[in-house]
Amino acid sequence: MSYLKNLNKLKFTGMVKRREEEIKKASDIMIPDNIAYKANRIAAALHPAYQDLIIEKMVMEDELTCSYYLIADKQAGCQKIAYFQAGQYLNVELNIEGHHFNRPYSISSSPRQAKEEGYYRLSISLMKGFIAPDYIWENWKVGTRVRVSAPLGTSTYNRLRDGKKILALIGGNGVTPFVSLAHTIADGDIDAEMLMLYGNKDLKSALFREELQQLVDQCDKLKIVDVLEEEVREGCEHGLIDADLIRKYRCDDDTSLFVCGPQAMYDYLNEQLVKMDIPRKYWRLEIYGQYNEPSRLADYPQEKKDEVYRLKVTQGEITYEMACPAGTSLMNAIEQSGIRIPVHCRCGYCGFCHSRLVSGEVFMPEFLDHRRQADKIYGYIHPCICFPLSDVEIEIPLYKN
Amino acid sequence: MHNQYDVIVVGAGNGGLTCAATTAKAGLRTLVLEKHGLPGGCASSFVRGRFEFEPSLHELCAVGTPENPKQVYKMFKELGAEINWCYEDNLFRAICKGENGYDVTLKAGRQAFIESFEKYCPGNRERLEKLFRLQDIDDKAVDYVMKKNGKPNLLTMALKYGDFLRMGSHSVKEVLTELGFDDKAISILSTYWCYLGVPADELNAFHYFNMMTGYIDDGAAMPRYRSHELSLALAKVIEEHGGKIWYNAEVTRFLYDESGKAIGVQINGQQTVYGREIVSNLIPNRVANLSNEENVPQRTRKLMNARRFGISTLTIYLGLNCSREELGLNDYTVFISKDPDSRKQYETKGMYIVNCLNKVIEDSSPPGTCTLFFTAMLEDGDLPEDLDEYNYEKYKTDLAEKYIIDAEKVLGIKIRERIEEIEAATPVTMARYLGTPAGTIYGYRLSEWDNLLARTQSEDSDRTVENLSYVGGHYIHGGGYSTAYDCGHTAALRLIEKYRDQLNRPEEQEVRS
Ligand SMILES: Cc1cc2nc3c(=O)[nH]c(=O)nc-3n(C[C@H](O)[C@H](O)[C@H](O)COP(=O)(O)OP(=O)(O)OC[C@H]3O[C@@H](n4cnc5c(N)ncnc54)[C@H](O)[C@@H]3O)c2cc1C
Ligand code: FES
Numbered sequence: 001m002s003y004l005k006n007l008n009k010l011k012f013t014g015m016v017k018r019r020e021e022e023i024k025k026a027s028d029i030m031i032p033d034n035i036a037y038k039a040n041r042i043a044a045a046l047h048p049a050y051q052d053l054i055i056e057k058m059v060m061e062d063e064l065t066c067s068y069y070l071i072a073d074k075q076a077g078c079q080k081i082a083y084f085q086a087g088q089y090l091n092v093e094l095n096i097e098g099h100h101f102n103r104p105y106s107i108s109s110s111p112r113q114a115k116e117e118g119y120y121r122l123s124i125s126l127m128k129g130f131i132a133p134d135y136i137w138e139n140w141k142v143g144t145r146v147r148v149s150a151p152l153g154t155s156t157y158n159r160l161r162d163g164k165k166i167l168a169l170i171g172g173n174g175v176t177p178f179v180s181l182a183h184t185i186a187d188g189d190i191d192a193e194m195l196m197l198y199g200n201k202d203l204k205s206a207l208f209r210e211e212l213q214q215l216v217d218q219c220d221k222l223k224i225v226d227v228l229e230e231e232v233r234e235g236c237e238h239g240l241i242d243a244d245l246i247r248k249y250r251c252d253d254d255t256s257l258f259v260c261g262p263q264a265m266y267d268y269l270n271e272q273l274v275k276m277d278i279p280r281k282y283w284r285l286e287i288y289g290q291y292n293e294p295s296r297l298a299d300y301p302q303e304k305k306d307e308v309y310r311l312k313v314t315q316g317e318i319t320y321e322m323a324c325p326a327g328t329s330l331m332n333a334i335e336q337s338g339i340r341i342p343v344h345c346r347c348g349y350c351g352f353c354h355s356r357l358v359s360g361e362v363f364m365p366e367f368l369d370h371r372r373q374a375d376k377i378y379g380y381i382h383p384c385i386c387f388p389l390s391d392v393e394i395e396i397p398l399y400k401n
Numbered sequence: 402m403h404n405q406y407d408v409i410v411v412g413a414g415n416g417g418l419t420c421a422a423t424t425a426k427a428g429l430r431t432l433v434l435e436k437h438g439l440p441g442g443c444a445s446s447f448v449r450g451r452f453e454f455e456p457s458l459h460e461l462c463a464v465g466t467p468e469n470p471k472q473v474y475k476m477f478k479e480l481g482a483e484i485n486w487c488y489e490d491n492l493f494r495a496i497c498k499g500e501n502g503y504d505v506t507l508k509a510g511r512q513a514f515i516e517s518f519e520k521y522c523p524g525n526r527e528r529l530e531k532l533f534r535l536q537d538i539d540d541k542a543v544d545y546v547m548k549k550n551g552k553p554n555l556l557t558m559a560l561k562y563g564d565f566l567r568m569g570s571h572s573v574k575e576v577l578t579e580l581g582f583d584d585k586a587i588s589i590l591s592t593y594w595c596y597l598g599v600p601a602d603e604l605n606a607f608h609y610f611n612m613m614t615g616y617i618d619d620g621a622a623m624p625r626y627r628s629h630e631l632s633l634a635l636a637k638v639i640e641e642h643g644g645k646i647w648y649n650a651e652v653t654r655f656l657y658d659e660s661g662k663a664i665g666v667q668i669n670g671q672q673t674v675y676g677r678e679i680v681s682n683l684i685p686n687r688v689a690n691l692s693n694e695e696n697v698p699q700r701t702r703k704l705m706n707a708r709r710f711g712i713s714t715l716t717i718y719l720g721l722n723c724s725r726e727e728l729g730l731n732d733y734t735v736f737i738s739k740d741p742d743s744r745k746q747y748e749t750k751g752m753y754i755v756n757c758l759n760k761v762i763e764d765s766s767p768p769g770t771c772t773l774f775f776t777a778m779l780e781d782g783d784l785p786e787d788l789d790e791y792n793y794e795k796y797k798t799d800l801a802e803k804y805i806i807d808a809e810k811v812l813g814i815k816i817r818e819r820i821e822e823i824e825a826a827t828p829v830t831m832a833r834y835l836g837t838p839a840g841t842i843y844g845y846r847l848s849e850w851d852n853l854l855a856r857t858q859s860e861d862s863d864r865t866v867e868n869l870s871y872v873g874g875h876y877i878h879g880g881g882y883s884t885a886y887d888c889g890h891t892a893a894l895r896l897i898e899k900y901r902d903q904l905n906r907p908e909e910q911e912v913r914s
Contacts, residue, residue: 002563002564002567003531003534003535003564003579003580004535004564004567004568004579004580005579006579007567007571007575007579008567008570009559009563009564009566009567009570010566011566011570011571012566012570012854013555013566014570015569015850015852015854015855015858016855016858016859018850019850019851019855019856019859020859020862022707022850022851023700023703023704023707024703025707026703026704026706026707027702027703027706028699028702028706029702029706030689030694030702031686031689031697031702031705031706033690034687034690034832034836034838036838037781037832037838037839037840038784038788038839039713039781039784039827039828039829039831039832039839039840040832040838040839042784042788042789042790042793042829043829043830043832043833043840045789045790046790046793046829047833082790083790083791085794115791154449158798159798160798160801160805160817160820160823161820161821161822161823279722279821280450280451280722280821281722281820281821316647316650316672342438342649349448351438351439351447351448352438353438354438354439354648356640370448371448372446372447372453372627373626373629373630374446374626374627374629374630374633375629375633377626377630377633378633378634378636378637380633397438397647397650398647398648398649398650398668398669399649400649400651400669401669401670401671
């Protein structure tokens with residue numbers, strides 16, 4: 001009995017032969033590399049494993065900030081720089097006294113400049129007590145070779161998600177991604193209006209103020225309002241960027257808030273925005289930079305603050321041991337002992353440092369905890385935002401050179 | 402050179418993880434090398450703002466329930482991996498627009514399926530019952546073949562399991578037509594073709610109905626915490642049994658001895674590790690790229706050149722700032738198409754799927770929000786001629802917008818004003834994250850001549866390099882979670898069998914622990 005009488009069952013016995021024929025017919029040349037396919041080519045162009053660049057030009061923006069213009073280092077095999085989106089950053093590799101560090105810096109030039117003129121501009125301010133800027137100021141000269149990551153970060157404008165209008169809340173040298181964004185809007189590559197509330201001590205310490213003014217003059221989609229903490233000036237706001245100012249300048253409901261500034265500004269805004277009833281859809285404030293003071297947080301167990309713990313780190317076949325003070329992130333302790341670990345954002349968001357907590361207890365600021373839910377169940381952490389509360393043992397990913 | 406490991410698994414995708422979990426548990430010294438910072442390959446998750454998105458899984462086949470466990474459920478259980486399974490009873494809703502269109506919602510469970518089908522296409526009860534009986538014949542035939550260790554008596558096959566031979570060598574469309582279904586019924590019954598990436602007039606009927614009845618019999622299951630939960634559960638099994646997983650460890654070279662046996666791999670262009678067995682979760686094309694030409698046998702080269710890649714996709718992930726109820730969507734899975742014919746759907750990429758995970762797992766996003774997941778077929782060859790790295794972002798956004806607007810119209814819901822997070826992925830994204838050629842997510846196309854059963858019977862001749870096995874979506878059964886799991890498990894059992902003697906030697910055990 002058959003339900004399929006008209007179908008030939010003998011076809012089955014010919015199936016292998018038929019397959020063999022197809023194989024026999026085929027060429028035996030070696031299969032092409034992935035780069036033969038368009039999808040792989042574009043992926044490789046947008047996300048190179050790293051980029052070897054060379055400093056072509058340096059420009060002092062003010063006494064404390066220097067802009068470095070980086071171009072592809074053809075001699076080192078880098079043919080062209082990867083395209084990016086306004087708001088993205090590069091992770092810069094630094095070799096300080098034999099130790100390797102990575103630091104993220106927002107790109108302050110525009111995507112169009114990357115495409116047409118072949119450079120990225122990183123603008124780096126000298127700050128007391130920070131290792132990386134200090135080192136860069138001392139060592140980076142025209143002709144210095146620098147290895148950086150592909151462009152990274154998701155703090156970019158998306159026309160399907162974000163409002164037609166952007167209200168940029170800028171604190172001091174958090175301005176760099178907005179210089180890029182302002183250029184991109186002026187270039188017509190992003191179709192949105194942007195009003196920048198630019199907070200500084202006084203007008204003369206406002207970085208890139210002239211460049212921004214030029215863009216505002218030339219493009220009617222851009223506006224800028226200075227918010228000066230220590231100076232009273234006509235046409236400028238006085239004080240700090242606060243809820244009242246946001247209310248005053250956020251006139252249209254379809255306005256997204258884009259934020260970049262010092263830690264305290266985020267802390268403040270995170271609190272205020274909930275109260276102000278601005279839908280979450282309209283806040284974009286995920287870039288923080290490294291978090292250094294866990295003991296400032298209310299839920300931190302203060303009695304542990306001055307302890308020093310043992311940290312055991314396994315990477316592939318090798319296990320290291322080191323000391324880690326309670327106020328130092330696991331990531332920093334690891335890097336400071338000369339071990340290289342994958343890192344991008346340094347603020348818990350990207351997950352690139354994803355590691356397994358084998359034993360021990362760590363503290364992580366809740367608002368920086370962007371782990372996946374299953375990570376919490378299975379004990380995985382992002383060491384860049386973890387501070388030890390006991391001796392700790394972790395397994396970290398390998399580092400690709 | 403000495404063998405530091407019994408088994409080196411390259412790639413921690415579904416196939417690699419299950420293989421490694423099984424070998425580690427059996428006591429083989431196992432090392433997994435994964436180029437990313439996470440396990441899972443396709444099976445992971447990603448966070449944007451306050452949402453955690455499922456990147457790939459629509460529904461997992463062959464799970465079953467605690468009362469009626471099927472192979473995936475059993476496999477996880479046996480390995481000792483605890484999964485929080487969540488279930489969906491509705492099979493799917495399928496909307497076909499235009500002339501001869503339809504809007505049907507079908508239920509899981511054979512009887513419920515028939516009842517719901519009758520509502521839209523009355524008069525097909527008997528045909529559907531025949532279809533299920535054919536499936537039972539197929540099951541029995543497969544059992545018989547297994548009992549005979551893959552060498553069945555051909556006469557018995559022809560006499561007892563003739564319909565299995567017919568199903569196994571004809572297309573879905575041929576079989577449905579022969580059973581007397583009309584075009585509309587054929588269209589609806591072929592809906593799942595896109596899960597295998599080959600239209601119904603080419604897709605092997607045995608393969609397809611096996612999957613389809615799986616969904617009908619057991620419904621679909623999802624892990625509570627996205628696929629990342631599945632992958633971490635397997636990673637835990639590996640580590641608990643002394644296996645190692647190295648992340649950010651990209652294999653840059655496959656190594657062979659003079660006789661052509663696989664002996665080890667190079668990692669990140671730096672260090673090398675050696676093992677008795679190499680298991681590749683990478684598609685053979687990648688292994689060939691990372692091997693010297695003389696180590697890629699002629700048959701393998703010919704086979705790779707003869708094959709086409711499986712499909713890739715456009716996927717759109719949306720975090721919406723309204724609940725599923727406010728959005729007004731009552732279905733987990735909706736298939737949307739413009740033409741009832743699957744060949745046309747394939748050629749015009751005129752079929753896409755919309756999933757709302759909150760229907761199955763209500764709190765899979767924060768209160769007052771929900772997520773949508775769109776999937777449309779999109780292959781390397783569909784990418785526009787002038788696409789490059791500069792206009793890629795715009796291309797992707799415009800494409801996403803087109804599908805979102807269409808879904809708003811078809812489903813009568815408002816999406817755009819509610820988008821709090823959005824991410825879109827294309828073959829470019831797949832190429833980046835999976836490292837597959839052309840961004841294929843399903844390995845090789847299960848084309849007419851290279852179908853499941855032809856592959857199964859050719860397994861021995863396709864295996865050309867000693868001590869090198871393959872697991873994953875590019876292997877015999879093609880893409881899919883359950884199939885990748887299954888082939889990882891099967892490959893592991895084969896290795897355990899091969900090294901059984903050594904496993905049982907007590908002194909060896911000691912050295913290991
Ligand atoms: C959008 C989408 C939707 C899908 N929907 C479903 C569905 O609903 N149901 C279903 O069953 N299936 C679905 N699938 C298919 C399913 O996810 C895959 O077929 C299956 O997961 C493949 O598993 P795999 O073992 O082949 O591994 P893959 O996921 O391909 O993983 C391979 C792993 O190898 C790693 N790797 C690559 N190169 C190297 C190297 N050189 N060195 C070290 N590691 C390397 C990769 O990083 C990756 O982790 C979907 C897939 C996608 C993308
Ligand atoms: S480096 Fe981004 S999460 Fe740690």
